[in-house]
Amino acid sequence: MIVYGNSLSPFVRKVLVFAAEKGVSIEPRPAVPGADDPKFRAISPFGKIPAFSDGDYSLSDSSAIVHYLEAKHPTPALIPADAEIRGRVVWFDEFADTILVQPVGKIFFNRIVAKLLGRRADPAVADEAQANELPPVLAWLETQIPASNFLVGNMLTLADISVGTMLVNLGHTGTAPKASEYPKLAAYSESVLSRPSFAKLIAGEQRALGLSN
Ligand SMILES: N[C@@H](CCC(=O)N[C@@H](CS)C(=O)NCC(=O)O)C(=O)O
Known part of the structure; x- marks a missing residue:
């Protein structure tokens, strides 16, 4: 594949x-x-x-x-068949792809991608997204984090992967949710992004971006 x-x-x-x-x-x-x-x-x-x-x-x-x-490849199930669980998993995937991506995309594009692709960056757009667009979305996410640190059904699902991947882009721009403002979300982020599936990619990306050795 x-x-x-x-x-x-x-x-x-x-x-x-x-x-x-x-x-x-x-x-x-x-x-x-x-x-x-x-x-x-x-x-x-x-x-x-x-x-x-x-x-x-x-x-x-x-x-x-x-x-x-x-x-x-049905196992392990990351989009489980149970109706209520599947509905919520698809909702978080949509939330990440259509709502969270809006401020994340503006910050990441204008602070990192534009330079990499030789496109024009507009720092004011990133600043505005960080100051006004991102906080209400992160504040809502903060209310959604269960003690299990999995968004749906006490197990890793697509929901965690879709939300987690957006948090990685925030991390690359130094705008990851801070524990002082979003304690549950910061702990959740740490838990999901330390999985080997994420950690390996993040390490390679940080090297490529000159954010680590
Ligand atoms: N809904 C699509 C979004 C894909 C997408 O927008 N990718 C961006 C890169 S992060 C892209 O290729 N943008 C180029 C463009 O929109 O022309 C998906 O989930 O794959």
């Missing part, structure tokens, strides 16, 4: 962590958003990462890919 993209993208990282937690081996293929490599564009018609192929079968969109992986 091939995943096109770069794990600095929270959506690519989501797929790579999901596959690692399933023990599914992935062949990563570097691709930047908007790349015009025809093989990549055939799989990702709008140039978005991640793109994915398994033999002749291909998909783009991280959620489509993880649902495919779940169906092909």
